[in-house]
Amino acid sequence: MSSTLINGLFVFILAAFIGFEVIRRVSPLLHTPLMSLTNALDAIAVVGAIVLVGRHESRLSYLLGMLAVIAATSNIVGGFLITDRMLKMFKTSRPTQP
Amino acid sequence: MNILPGTQPIIEITYLVASVLFILSLKWMSSPSTARHGVRAGEIGMLLAIGGTLLQHGIVDYKSIAIALVLGTGIGIPLGLVQMTAVPQRTALSHAFGAFCVTLVGTAEFYLRSPDISRFTMAVLSAEVILGSLTFTGSLMAGGKLQEILPQRPLTYKGQNLVNLVLLTIALAGAGYLVLHPGARQLFPAIVGISFLLGVLMIIPIGGADMPTVISLLNSYAGLSAAAMGFVLDSKLLIIAGALDGSSGFILSVIMSKAMNRSFGNVLFGAFGQVQAATVAGQEARTARSATAEEAAAILVAANKVVVVPGYGMAVAQAQHKVRELYDTLSKRGVEVRFAIHPVAGRMPGHMNVLLAEADIPYDRLVEMEDINGEFSQTDVALVIGANDVTNPAARTDSSSPIYGMPILDVDKARTVMVIKRSMSPGFAGIDNPLYYLDKTLMLFGDAKLFVNDIVRELAGGGNN
Numbered sequence: 001m002s003s004t005l006i007n008g009l010f011v012f013i014l015a016a017f018i019g020f021e022v023i024r025r026v027s028p029l030l031h032t033p034l035m036s037l038t039n040a041l042d043a044i045a046v047v048g049a050i051v052l053v054g055r056h057e058s059r060l061s062y063l064l065g066m067l068a069v070i071a072a073t074s075n076i077v078g079g080f081l082i083t084d085r086m087l088k089m090f091k092t093s094r095p096t097q098p
Numbered sequence: 099m100n101i102l103p104g105t106q107p108i109i110e111i112t113y114l115v116a117s118v119l120f121i122l123s124l125k126w127m128s129s130p131s132t133a134r135h136g137v138r139a140g141e142i143g144m145l146l147a148i149g150g151t152l153l154q155h156g157i158v159d160y161k162s163i164a165i166a167l168v169l170g171t172g173i174g175i176p177l178g179l180v181q182m183t184a185v186p187q188r189t190a191l192s193h194a195f196g197a198f199c200v201t202l203v204g205t206a207e208f209y210l211r212s213p214d215i216s217r218f219t220m221a222v223l224s225a226e227v228i229l230g231s232l233t234f235t236g237s238l239m240a241g242g243k244l245q246e247i248l249p250q251r252p253l254t255y256k257g258q259n260l261v262n263l264v265l266l267t268i269a270l271a272g273a274g275y276l277v278l279h280p281g282a283r284q285l286f287p288a289i290v291g292i293s294f295l296l297g298v299l300m301i302i303p304i305g306g307a308d309m310p311t312v313i314s315l316l317n318s319y320a321g322l323s324a325a326a327m328g329f330v331l332d333s334k335l336l337i338i339a340g341a342l343d344g345s346s347g348f349i350l351s352v353i354m355s356k357a358m359n360r361s362f363g364n365v366l367f368g369a370f371g372q373v374q375a376a377t378v379a380g381q382e383a384r385t386a387r388s389a390t391a392e393e394a395a396a397i398l399v400a401a402n403k404v405v406v407v408p409g410y411g412m413a414v415a416q417a418q419h420k421v422r423e424l425y426d427t428l429s430k431r432g433v434e435v436r437f438a439i440h441p442v443a444g445r446m447p448g449h450m451n452v453l454l455a456e457a458d459i460p461y462d463r464l465v466e467m468e469d470i471n472g473e474f475s476q477t478d479v480a481l482v483i484g485a486n487d488v489t490n491p492a493a494r495t496d497s498s499s500p501i502y503g504m505p506i507l508d509v510d511k512a513r514t515v516m517v518i519k520r521s522m523s524p525g526f527a528g529i530d531n532p533l534y535y536l537d538k539t540l541m542l543f544g545d546a547k548l549f550v551n552d553i554v555r556e557l558a559g560g561g562n563n
Binding site: 002004005007008011012013015016018019020022023024025026027028029030031032033034035036037038039040041042043044045046047048049050051052053054055056057058060061062064065066067068069070071072073074075076077078079080081082083084085086087088089090091092093 | 120134154159166174176193203216320324325339340345347439446462
């Protein structure tokens, strides 16, 4: 087993644990915005696509990379936008927030 | 190879900061009062990560990157501005886009590197592409069902699960062969094709009522495929983001399937449509009582405590704003109105909360199932708007019912139950609801939006004198 794999697994397992602990605490009230937010964050895959486009190593990798950047960017922009729109709507009947 | 000496540590640091911001972003989602900071944190993290990536060595074609970013933004903005009722299908579509991106990058990496791919890299690359492509077509199917382009009823045929299992085995076997012989390029398109097909076939038998679980599961797959991509590219940032998304989707799927008293396997491999036949037999003719808007208004205004139970029918009828008017009118008359939210009400996790928040109903009036169930016995009126199976007492009492054991909202314990419904026809899952035949139950037949409007008008006209 390469050290890359071991390092990757360490990071993956620890991040998954953090994910479980953090997301367990998210109020069910916000499950829909949670999903659109994680969707936007997941579109960080755009970094891999940007490298493909920027390096332009082959025609195929360039074309696939272009499509991938477009798809991921639309998720980033759309995901953050709609999450914020949804969260803006959640108001309390109490006059001041604790 | 760096543009400038010393850029690599800078790139790594932007990725590290972005990872921290992503975790904070999710942490701040724990409460509505901090959640918007979470969005900011996520946005800053994303900008940092993209900025850092642009510094990577070997990147020459900045113009194309800019064009793709602009085009993506152009598609993203309208997708961020859809109506709140369209959020479930928008979410499915964005799962599809995310998975599409991952599949494309995996495919490009394969053709760039093949045949010099280590076994480990080929294994995670296969996982990335198989998960990515089945999530892509699966999410498109789910989105099509939610948008009602495709039939929402589960489509089932004999041997469905066997076919899916065989396809998955073939895809995995192909991937296994590629791990040993990464030069066998001709196999790659076949694996992608089979995974595309598998995604379609997996979602075909799933009905609308199961969508909350399925959307969460697809969310989890999309995250895991991104994490696999992180292994391929040796990017810790991607592994972290993928793991966070994967665990989020997983937790939501567990919550959703628990709320339906079904296992994952049951949701994925046993379409709801198949169990219908058992329930039809042996129904004697029972009668339900109906009432007019005027009668309903009189009962509501005489109540002290009212609990509204919204369901998918409220979303379909777009009745949430009229429901807000009803809430305002009753609150002004001193009636305490709250909303009981079942975890699987609607078509995705948290669907009802978003619709009611959109209609300006304060979120502290929205109460989760566990917290409100004990209070139905002190509730004067339970008003069910477009919800069905989540209120079906057969889930508690009738062990032959397909939904037996599913946690429900105990609306039948309220003193009076009123149900707004189009007709007596059974709900989505095709299961009869004994709630409608109770002596305390009044059926209010009609479109949810129009009927609530009528009640509000009665309250405005009839009262105050």
